[in-house]
Amino acid sequence: MTDSLDCVQTEKQVTETLLAENAQSQASKNDKSSCNPSVNLARYLLSIALGGGFFGMGFASSIFGLALPTLAENLSKELKDVSPVLIARGAGYLSGSLIMGFLERKVDIHFLTISALTVMTVGLVLTPVILNLVVFYVTIALSRLGMGSYETIANVFCLYLWGKKAEPVMQFLHFCFCLGSAITPFVAKPFLNEAQHANSSVNESYVTLKYIDSSGIPFISIPYFIFSVFLVVIIIFIALLRTCKPLSLSESQQKNTIKLEGKRFRLGMLLFLFTFYFVYVAMEASFSSFLYAFSISSKSGLGYSKEIGSNLIALSLFSIVVGQFCAIFMSKKFSPTTILTVDLLGVAVGAIIMMILPTYSKGAQWIFWIAIAMTGLFRTSIYGTTFLWAERYITVNGRAACTFIIGGALGEMTLPIPVGQLIASEPLSFLYFHGGFTLSLILLFVAMRKFASTQGQRLKRDVLGNLSAQLGQSEDGVSKIESTVT
Template sequence: GLCIAIPGPTLLDLQEQTNTDTEQISRLFTGRSVGYLFGSLMGGFLFDRVNQTCLLSLSLLLTAIGTAAAPWCTNFLFLVGILAFQGISMGFLDTGGNVLCLYIWGRGSGPYMQAMHFVFGLGAFVAPLLAEPFLSRTNSTNITDSTLDMIRFKFKQVARTVTSVFSSFTKVQFAYLVIAAFVLMVSLMFMLHCCCCGRCSCVAVKYHDSGVNYKIKKESPGFRVQILILLFVFYFFYVGMEVTYGGLVMSFAVNYLGWSKSSGTLVNSVFWGSFAAGRLLAIPLSKCLTPAVMIVADLVLTIFALAGLVIMLNTNHIMLWFCTATLGIGLASIFPTGITWAERYMQVTGKSTAVFVVGSALGEMLLPLVTGFLFQNKGPMWLMYLMMGCAFLSMIVYIIMQNLAS
């Protein structure tokens, strides 16, 4: 969550550092997604064959290296390459984490899957707050941010202390280094667990059925292929929405509404904070609601929020706060709920997980690229128009998918 979200609030600083415009800098997400695509494909193959814990430790180590190196790049192409490298390791993480959760808890993994993805949302919420004290103050307006001052008080204290000691650290480099250090610590914890349990070997953990009884549709090869294709398309639109909005909403607030970087960062935090809250709420809800009901509710809430942004934002800028929070809640639990939905109709293995994770990677790769082009050349409101279109298409794909499964 920290690694996915940190480019969003620091995007304008990276843009200044590499001397690029919005269309060009949005290609960072595309570069990372290319790596994520390859990482997902390799992860889907390897996580069915070798020890998942050791692979997760290695992928976390590579993620830490990529995160630490990224903010020091002043050459745009080199920065894209570093994020592509980071994307490979994050593709491993995404595929491996979901597969390991299913292998441990089987078809009773719903609440655990929601909890795992909640922690992702929590990291994404913290990332803008961590970055804010280190952002440059150029091109900022004189808007007062008293609410933000209260939220970021402790982060500013840490920032002042550290920058007084390490005067060579400027702008956002330190925020990236803090995240890299945390990821490295988690990597070492996985490796320690792997070694202490005597499981650092090339043996995969076998699929575990928790004993929870569901009415599983009898699989046929044709049915499985159709469901996987639809999940591929569904996650293409969903993850594309999540990453594009989370990555560009700060730029939208600054460039279109004329807000300060601090206000834009707070909007970004509102999105990821409501995203985390939605995933936390989904943990108990997943015990009493079916995945189908949760997905429909999420998509309706998402469409409602984006409709508010498209229709009312030009006349009432406060709608950006309300609709961003609503959108975060609506998008929050779709990814893990989609996996548990699929688990009710077929066995989800590393390879099948890789299929819809690859769809996610392509959405993360292409939608920010298209949105960045339209944002720069047609106007920032195209961010909202495209998100609205993706939400409607996601709903259509899900209806087809549910009818097929039923």
């Protein structure tokens, strides 16, 4: 019995030694490219460029809701007449993500990134100057097609560039998006005010709106043009990097382990992640879309003025930017699993505090403001961190990223509808829906972790697969080695 135990212990020690040597060998191969100053410089510059694209995408996402009343006035239409544009936006976004999911690995990723940014830029330039309703729908769809394409390919590009070191860079990209969204109201406000002031009287019509130096170009076009020029600079920068400092993605630390994952496990993970993003983005869209309406409703228990309601929105935006900025540094010290766990618990605490609003709405409304800030701080990094968490278990290529993003887009298009329908008559439903979304996310994450643990982290299986090949063993041997180690 003792001899058998010693034999097992010896086998375990030998296996652990081989695993360590194999991992060290793989790390040394990866470090060769990491120590190359030219390769590192190209990676950092490309990451900055990708961040610039996310910054522009944040503007494109945020400006739409702010400028829609003015754009409708330019078209001589009322706001309700242009509401079908929401369908065009969703269709464009989904189409862009699907296209990139199909083309990724088949077309040069630099070219795909440039193409996505170009489509988004063209859509932004045309949006404020179009005076035909049908063409307006097409233009909005074009802009969103570029956004869906860029979000899909840029996230994958980041993972390809940095591999296991992608955590802080991924958080940086999404910080740029949050920053672009947050500053857009301040950049656009002067131009929106001009249009609304000219249209404030019942006797005035859209033709009285101010134009740029009597050129016939609406005043609202200025912020669109500013950010379009910024995106053109980013496009040129990426093109120059591709020409002057070509970076072979084979030098990156990203490893393709799709064969080791198995179809059943991969499809299961993608289904879980699709559902997770479906609920998460729906929660984000509902919260950001209806928080202001909830805060100024007299039935909510708050009944704020428009100015105070705007301040509450500003607090939410500020906390989102701060939370995403902190996530850049947190990702260097903590694993995606830890960050996601803390994020979800923080959002849950904030949701609970908000749901008990009726108990303190008359004497301590500052508690609600703390809950809003807490929710913004914790929920903002969930999107990017989930990408990083998924990358530990499956290869996140273009098609996988497409699955996540389509799930989020469908959630944004469908789940906020009941929130909007109920908030007028039952404002507190806004808080209950938010609590329900939060609980669903927590349950989904627990289920995902349980399912993912059945296969283990893909990098570990990659090492085991290499070791099995070196030892001339079958896949059953991999399982035996893995069970011996554990």
